[in-house]
Each structure stands twice: as C-alpha cells, then as structure tokens.
Amino acid sequence: MKGLSVSKAVTALMLAGLVLLPLYSSLSGNIFILTLFTRIVILALAAASLNLIMGYGGMMSFGHAAYLGIGGYAVGILAQEGIGSGFVQFPVALAASALFALVIGALSLRTRGVYFIMITLAFAQMAYYVASGLARYGGDDGLTVYKRSDFSGLIDLSDRVQFYYLCLACLLGVIFLIWRIVNSRFGLVVQGLRSNEQRMQAIGFPAKRYQLVCFVISGTMCGLAGALLANNTDFVSPAVMYWTRSGDLMVMVILGGMGTLFGPVMGAVVYLLLEEFLSQITEYWALIMGPLLLLIVLFGRGGIMGVLGRVGRG
Amino acid sequence: MAEPLLRVEKLVRRFGGITATDNVSLDVAAGELHAIIGPNGAGKTTLISQLTGHLAPHAGTVSLGGRDITYLPAYRRCALGLARSFQITSLLLDFTAADNVALAAQAHAGTSFRFFANARKEKGLRDAAHAALDRVGLSHRADVVVSRLSHGERRELELAVALASRPKLLLLDEPMAGLGVTESQRMVKLLQELRKEVSIVLVEHDMPAVFALADRISVLVYGRVIASGDPAAIRQNEDVKRAYLGDQHVVTRHG
C-alpha cells in the first residue's frame, strides 16, 4: 500500500505544480515557461487519449498523431474560410476525428499485433500526405491560423493564462472521463479483451465492436488536443501528423506508465522537459535522449509509475 | 424422443489432407451428461472448437435447442446458452477471480455499452459472481488476482465463469487435466452436483471419472464416432476395447 502512496504523492505534486504554474510564471516574469507548459499539457492530453486504447485496450496504434493533425486542420481550415467561432470549430474537430477513427478503426481492427501497429501507421501516413497535397491550405508548408478560436467572450484564447487553464481543464476533464470509462461496464470489457480475447468471446462478448468504440473515443479525445495545439502554435502543418510524432506520443505513454491514469501526463511532462533541458545544455540533446530511452526500456519496466510503485514497496 | 438440446449432424472438418472430424453425428438430451472420449489425436478438441464456434466445419450442422448454430460466432452461441471451459485454462490473468465471473454475468445482464457508472459496484453483477464462486467453493478467493491462484483453483474458476452465464449446456474440455488426486476428487464431486442443474458435454481422459459421471459416452477415434451408448454398453463394446480401452497407457500418460 505504501507503493501506491508514493506514486500518488508524486502525482499530486505534479498536478499542484501544473495548477500553480501560471502563478509562478507571472511572479517570476518567465513567460516562456507558460508557453512550454501549454504545449506539454496539450500533448499530455494526446498521450492520455492514446493510453486509453494502448494501455487499457491493448491496441497499439502507431498513428495517433493523425488526430492531432485532423483536429488542427479542422480549426485552421474553418478559420481560413472565415468561420472563427470555437463553437463550430471544436465540434467539427471532434466529429472529424471521430469519423476518421471510425473508418480506420473498422479496417485496422481486422488485423492483430504488429500488423495492427503497421496499418494504423499507414493510415496516419495517408492523412499526412493528404494534408501535404492540400494546395489551398498550404500543402507541405502548412497553414497559419491568424485568429484563435473565438468563444464569444466566454474565454479568450489569446490570453496566455486563460488558454493555459482551458488546456489544463480539458486534460483533467479527459482524465476524469477515462477514469470513469475504465471502471465502467464498457471499460471492463475492453480491458478483458486486452487480457484474453478468446475468453471474452466465449463468455459472450463480440470483441470488435467494443474495441472499435474505444478506438473512436480515443481518437475523438486526441482530436481535441489537435484543435488546442493549432490554437497554441497559431499554425498547423502536415508535420504534426508525421510518424515520428506518433512515436513521440507512444514514448510518452510508455515512459509514464501504460494503463495508469496519470502515467501519460507524467510521461509527457518528463519527456518534453527532458527534451527542453537537454537541448539547452547541448545542441546534440538527442545523443543523450536516445540511449536514455533504451535504458528506460531495459531497466524501467512499467514506466515512471511502475518505478515509483517499486520504490514505494522496496 | 423429444428434440435433443444439442444435435450434431454429419460434421466434417479437414486440415489439409487429414480429416479431423469425419461425419460426426451426436445428440445430447436435456439434462444429460454426455462424455466424449478417445485417444490423443482423435479430434476431440477439433470437435469442441466447432461446437463453440472457434472453428468452422466444412460440412454438417450443429443445432442448439432446435436452432441451427453451425456458423454463429462464439459470442452469439454463448448468448443462446452455450458455455465452455478451456482445456488449457483461459482466464483474464490480471483480473481478480470475482471480476472474471462478474464479466461473464455482465455479458448476460443488459448492455455493456455503459460508460460512466462503476461496474464493480453493481450489486446484481457482484452477487451473481459471488453466487457462482460459492457454487465451486472459491468464494474465499474472490478478490485474489487470477495469476496468484493455484492450478486447481483456476480450473474451478473456469467452471464458475461458465456457470455465471447461466448456460443450458456446458462444454467442459478436460476439466481434470493437470489436477492432483484430491483436486480431481473435488472436481468429480462438483460435477456431480452441477449435472443436476445443467446439461453437460464432457471431454475427459480420466476414465474412472468419466464412467462415474456420464449418462452416455461417445467414443471418438480418428475423427469418427465408433460407438455411443451408456457406460455399461461402452465397457462391453469390442471395437472400443480394441481401439481404445485396451490401450490404457495412452490414457494415463496424458493426464
């Protein structure tokens, strides 16, 4: 039980830090850190959504960055076409992501294991090339979002602090939803399918439809992250969908601890801070980051959450 | 005779050149415990897999309660009242015993597309799970994760999972496999109780157990049913003696 409390303490500490960050930023006058953490929170949201299918559902999607792009392009394209209202942009972003997830999920879930990893990757790459081919919306060079989503004065996305808290609220909201889902009837079925699909079929569950619904929920959540990301960078380009971005998201989930509620958030914070920190001490940060990942895989089973659990018990 | 609960007619399944199920016909009456025996490689598991829907036959039909289920997927058969245990224990290893059983109950109690309420707090499901665990004598282990259960306990849990779906027909694929003497005796006793409530198809190598439990026995050799009848008749049958019972070491070696 002590193991639980160590990881819980660290999680609580991290959450407190995230909530209080704007305060520190305004006191210290360090605006950069707020910008950095807005990005971290948004990518943590994306990682949390990936964790739902990967950690709880056992579906190893290697194409999750596609939804970042789809959510982002929904915002960018609508903005360019003169529809600046967030009340339109965000629902469209979510719906488009859900639809994409529905289609590729229905096709991909026919396969298993490595084939599933590869087919999700293939679909994400297709999305990447579709975006590259959108001449009207910047093609390869991407699309600048000149005006952030407008929520009719309800919340101002151009205000750094307000935008940060919007992102944080989305992250916590999504994690709350995931928490409810994984403990619900539906969530138990999905986790049962991860554990032993044949057994679940034998006790009367049609595997595919549960997995597909889970896949769609996850994609929709990631679409939200995409819409926020486009607002954060005021820009969206095919590069957000590139396969290495999907790899980044996977790394965050595994690093933090698959199948744990706050693991992906922890993973995103550590991964992106490490990247930031290492790139400040040396231009060649990846030279350290690469082998570090290898070491984490070899010695850090269960990610940060797993290690914290063992520290508490040991 | 009334419509049998399970009727298998002229079932054929080939693997390449080998006919693993060769024109098998079989009836299981309601309330009956029907054992299927046969030497290794006789095609018992292949037959079971076709009954449960994990393998499609090349010809023939399987019907349950008069309804053709030959090509229904496994989960649909389960909904119609067919439950199974696996030869090699197949459970959700990272779930507790109670969770394993509760999920089986959940499959038969309304939709599982509920996303918000905590399923572990649903009294109906928990009660059903505990009742089934109680039935097999595992209620004291309800909250233990399956990977920490002993082999014997897992076999019993398999039964509890099958029972939780309130089946009409239970397909048991070698429930005694790998059990010690005392564990086997417990299992026989348990099956003696269960057979009063549910029809059972039992595939088993433990001959004393089979002859003690079965109403009828079908003997499968090289994919064919060479004899079918009550235990006394099977004991007397010359073909069976020659093909199978005379070859006792095959039986003992397997267990």
Place this chain on the structure above:
Amino acid sequence: MLLVVEQFLNGLQFGLLLFLLAAGLTLVFGIMDLVNLAHGSLYMMGAYFAATFAAWTGSFILGALMALGATLVLGIVLEVTALRHLYGRDHLDHVLATFGLILFFNEAVRLIWGPAGLALPLPAWLTVPVPILPGIHYPAYRLAIIVVALLVALLLYLGVMRTRIGMLIRAGASNREMIGALGINIKLLYTLVFGLGAALAGLAGLMQAPILTVQIGMGENILILAFVIIVIGGIGSIRGAFLAAIFVGMIDTLGRAFLPNLLRQVLSSTAASTAAPALSSMLIYLLMAIVLVVRPEGLFPANRR
C-alpha cells in the same frame, strides 16, 4: 515509349533497393521477433560511411566495400550491446528502444558530419549512358544497382534455400522454438542474422547515396516503406519481401512519374502539381491498407505456429 521504359527500369531499381532493406528487416523480425525501427539508421550509416571512405581512398568501389564492412561491424556491435537484450520483450519495448536509437544515430551523424548533407560522386565510368534497346539509353550506374541487387537477391535466395545456416534461418522464421530444439548456438545465429541484415541495409544506403544526397533522416522515410513491404509480403518471408518490394518500387516510381500528367487532365495545373506527389506517396499506404484488410497476415505469411 522511352519514358515508359526508363521509368519502368527506375521502378525496378528502386524496388530492388527496397528489397535489400526489407530482407534484413523481415529476417530480424521473423527470426528474433524484433521490431527494429533503427534499421533505417543502418541504411543511413551505410551511405555516410561510403561517402567518407570514398573521399578518403579516392575510389568509389573501395569506399563502398569498406562501408559494407563497416555497417556489418556496426550492426554486430549494435546487436551485442543493445538489441540482444530486447529479444523476448514486448513489441512496444522494441518500438520505444529503437526509436531512441534513431534519435541517437541522427544526432551522432549531425555531430560527426555536420547538419549539411554529403555527396558521393560517381566515377566517370559509371555515369555514361548505356544503350539497352535500340535508341534507348539508361544510366550505367542505375543499371549497376539492378545487377548488384539482383545478384545479392540470388545469393540470399541460394543461401537461405541451400545452405545449413539458411535452413536454420528458415526454420527460425517459421518456428522460433524449433531452432532452440536443434541445439545450435542461437546467440551466434542471431548476431549473424542481424549483422547480415545491417550489411544489406548498408548496401542499400551506399548504392542509393550517389542518386540522392546523403543526409540526416534519409533512413526514416525509406524505413517506413520497408515496413510496408514486409507487412504486405508477410513477416518473415523473403519471397514475399522480394515480390512486395518490386511491386512497391514500381507503384511509387510510376505513380510519381505519371500521376502529375494524369491529374492535370482533371485538375488545374497548380493543384495537380501539389496533389500529385502527395497522391503518389499515398498510393503505397493505400495498397498496404487494402492488402491488410483483405489478407490480415500479408500476402505470403511464413508458416506461423
């Protein structure tokens, strides 16, 4: 006509190159069950080694041979120090760890050779156009690639089909437990197979180097193509990899060559010139998606358990 023949040969040449890359990947995948994203890095290293050694020695051929040896050694070192410890682990662990290796290799290259790309100039005798049909000339170097790659494919085929090691490799690809039962030194076999795969990747990289610039990240795009190939071909199947590689090479090359003109028939010329490269890049992924939807285990699955 001239263009069609030329593009056809280009497609064949690209496909054969992809095969060299995919062969190593599919062997490592099929036998050690290792998903090695860093395979593309070995391809990149082959190209950098060749450019460097060729500049040192002043000879393209000598540089290429040295680069081949260097990637072989690099592959063996990589297997012994890092990847060996990943066998038997989850595929996700492989993805994460080898993703880390990609970061490492890209950065190491940037540190050693700098961010700008290198060029690997060809010797004069390889730049001349060779008449292949009356009135049709084809660059000697591309022809050389086709010949070398076909030769390697043949050697690989004979090696895998006819020799004792090859028999073990095939046995391993279809049933991993079996080679354990044969009582041979699995560790050594794994190291050898990995080294062979690395050398093949290096060969692909160094042969591609004079056609494209040698640059950081060159391994990543082509790695994904190689993965597509082994998934289409069926994991662990050399024959599947060969056929799928030729197929993918052809589709990619012909798509790039002819799609722009086709699109221009229906779209405005600017729209066509943006959409065509995107569409032709997509074709391959579309192909893979279709194959997997119809045949979830690829076209030529090696005998699975």
